[in-house]
Amino acid sequence: MNSVHDMGGMHGLGPLVPEQNEPVWHAPWEARAFALSSAIGAWGRWPFDASRQQVEGMPAADYLRMAYYEIRVHGLVENAVRHGLITREEAETGRADPSAPIVTPPLTAAHVPEVMARGSSNTREVGRQPIFHVGDAIRTRNIHPFTHTRLPRYARDKPGVITALHGAYVFPDTNALLQGENAQPLYTVKFQARDLWGDAANPRDTVCIDLWEDYLARA
Amino acid sequence: MSSHDPHGHDHGDDHDHSLVPSDPALRVKALESLLVEKGLVDPAALDAIVEYYEHKVGPRNGARVVARAWSDPAYKARLLTDATAAIAELGYSGRQGEDMIVVENTPAVHNMIVCTLCSCYPWPVLGLPPAWYKAAAYRSRSVIEPRAVLGEFGLDLPDEIEVGVWDSTADLRYLVLPERPAGTDSMTEEQLAALVTRDSMIGVARVSSP
Numbered sequence: 270m271n272s273v274h275d276m277g278g279m280h281g282l283g284p285l286v287p288e289q290n291e292p293v294w295h296a297p298w299e300a301r302a303f304a305l306s307s308a309i310g311a312w313g314r315w316p317f318d319a320s321r322q323q324v325e326g327m328p329a330a331d332y333l334r335m336a337y338y339e340i341r342v343h344g345l346v347e348n349a350v351r352h353g354l355i356t357r358e359e360a361e362t363g364r365a366d367p368s369a370p371i372v373t374p375p376l377t378a379a380h381v382p383e384v385m386a387r388g389s390s391n392t393r394e395v396g397r398q399p400i401f402h403v404g405d406a407i408r409t410r411n412i413h414p415f416t417h418t419r420l421p422r423y424a425r426d427k428p429g430v431i432t433a434l435h436g437a438y439v440f441p442d443t444n445a446l447l448q449g450e451n452a453q454p455l456y457t458v459k460f461q462a463r464d465l466w467g468d469a470a471n472p473r474d475t476v477c478i479d480l481w482e483d484y485l486a487r488a
Numbered sequence: 489m490s491s492h493d494p495h496g497h498d499h500g501d502d503h504d505h506s507l508v509p510s511d512p513a514l515r516v517k518a519l520e521s522l523l524v525e526k527g528l529v530d531p532a533a534l535d536a537i538v539e540y541y542e543h544k545v546g547p548r549n550g551a552r553v554v555a556r557a558w559s560d561p562a563y564k565a566r567l568l569t570d571a572t573a574a575i576a577e578l579g580y581s582g583r584q585g586e587d588m589i590v591v592e593n594t595p596a597v598h599n600m601i602v603c604t605l606c607s608c609y610p611w612p613v614l615g616l617p618p619a620w621y622k623a624a625a626y627r628s629r630s631v632i633e634p635r636a637v638l639g640e641f642g643l644d645l646p647d648e649i650e651v652g653v654w655d656s657t658a659d660l661r662y663l664v665l666p667e668r669p670a671g672t673d674s675m676t677e678e679q680l681a682a683l684v685t686r687d688s689m690i691g692v693a694r695v696s697s698p
Contacts, residue, residue: 277604277655278632282624285640287687291618293542298513301520303541303616304534309523321606337607337622339512342519354528363518365525374530381536382544386612390586391659419657421604423631435587438659455658462651466632473650476631479658 270322270415271422273329278423278466282333302338306345311376311384314352318445320344322417323351391439393452399482401456405431406488409458409480417445420484424476428464428488432477433457440481454482546615547686549580550663553613554689555681557590558668568592571663575613585612585661591654592665593691598649599664600638600691602630603656610661614686621690631655641692664691671697 276282294300310317323344324332332340349355359366376384401407411426412418419441433456440451459477462470509515523529553575557564567574571588575581588610591599603609607622620626629637634651638644645651654662666688672680675698687693 275605276624276628277602277630279624279628282628285620285625285629285637286623287620287641288618293546293616295619296513298516300538300542301534302512302516304537305516305520305523305529307537308529308533312528324606333624336512337619338516342512342516346519349528355522355526359522359526360519363522365522369526371525372527374527374533376533377530378532378536381533381540385537385540385544386582388582388584388586388612392587419605421655421657423604424655435658435660441658455660457660470632471635471647471651473647474634474652475650476653476655478655479660481658 270325270417271413272325272327273332274325275422277421299336299338302342302345306341307385308374308376309345309349309354311374312354313375314354315348315447316439316444318417318439318441319447320348321441322445323347325417391452392435393437393439393450395437395452397437397453399434399454399456401431401434401454401482401485401487403431403434407431407458407485408488410484410486412484414442416442418442418484420480421478423465424458424460424478424480427460429458429460429478431456432459435479438481440483442481442483451483456480456482456485458485541611541616545580545612547613547684547689548681549578549615550610550613550686550689551681551684552578552677553580553590553663554665554684555677557665558672558680559677564665567665575663580612582612584608585610587660588613588663589654589660590663590665591652591691593667593694595667596650597652598638598645598691599652599654599662600630600634601654601656601662601664602627604628604631605655605657608656608661610663613663614689618686638692641687643693664689666691666693666695669695669697 346360350357409425409427435455437452438455443449443451457477458480459475462474524531557567567590571590604627609617631653634653683695688695
């Protein structure tokens with residue numbers, strides 16, 4: 270989706286403002302928001318790609334104005350409603366429907382360190398053989414889906430070279446829509462900065478991007 | 489901080505006054521109460537998650553990886569060929585670091601990490617990202633004018649050095665192996681780790697000599 274989240278190469282998005290000795294969180298609610306989205310994730314009701322799709326569908330002005338953890342909370346609430354963990358009315362009133370059953374959380378405190386340290390890889394064993402090999406010249410496809418994709422706008426319809434093959438990974442474009450994992454080869458593609466940005470770029474500079482096979486065509 | 493309500497509710501007088509508030513702190517508190525009441529989350533698990541990301545992960549983990557790579561050529565070779573396994577040797581693994589790649593800075597190539605589409609970052613070795621890494625300015629500018637961005641971090645690179653930007657668009661998470669600074673030959677691994685900064689492992693800084 271060509272939303273404002275896909276901001277590589279955009280101008281006018283403000284100065285860099287690094288902060289010295291920055292705390293992990295700037296306010297306690299940020300920590301709670303982060304923890305809530307992690308803990309709700311343990312229900313496994315929707316993939317992370319669907320959370321991204323939700324956030325990317327926000328009005329651009331809201332996306333730019335809201336703080337990072339506000340955006341996360343927005344995605345969490347919308348997906349929790351959509352996937353039936355809470356109702357819209359509960360989300361809006363903050364009060365639990367008294368007729369709804371009380372459930373048991375899947376993630377308990379004792380398991381948190383182990384669950385966090387294990388993570389959850391999106392790599393899959395599939396029969397699909399990679400079409401491309403390291404050193405192959407490719408051209409990225411010129412696609413503009415109205416739904417989630419991880420092919421950034423600035424790297425569409427551009428020439429590049431495969432520098433690594435990482436095995437098969439869940440394809441976000443279909444997974445975000447709950448249309449299947451469609452796991453397929455994932456590659457690192459190296460682009461010359463000048464092919465992306467024109468002659469103003471330093472001729473030595475490069476940008477490497479990890480791209481799924483369906484984003485690529487032979488050059 | 490914005491108090492905008494993404495659902496477009498104004499909380500005007502014609503609305504129910506028990507609607508969840510638009511202030512983020514109050515909204516999150518109301519959401520937590522709701523989710524706890526329904527049994528969807530365990531409040532002690534929330535505390536444990538906060539504790540984990542405040543104290544168990546952070547850039548000191550990555551600094552230990554870098555110091556080991558500087559001190560042990562065999563470890564460095566493993567780190568550059570199978571970063572996930574080499575990092576796990578030091579006990580670091582998990583969410584947002586399930587599949588790791590380490591890219592090495594050399595006199596000829598300077599690497600830096602960004603995520604233009606969101607804010608992907610290698611949590612097990614660097615912790616949660618700083619605000620500037622998640623901010624629109626860094627995400628938009630790093631790919632189109634990396635040298636200007638590095639300059640604002642105080643790193644002016646000569647034209648002869650290749651700047652390699654890694655846009656973390658997929659499942660792989662990146663860590664920069666910075667160059668070992670001069671004057672550190674006699675230092676222990678622990679002393680070396682103390683020199684390594686978060687920014688040097690994102691690739692927006694070099695490691696300074698002691």
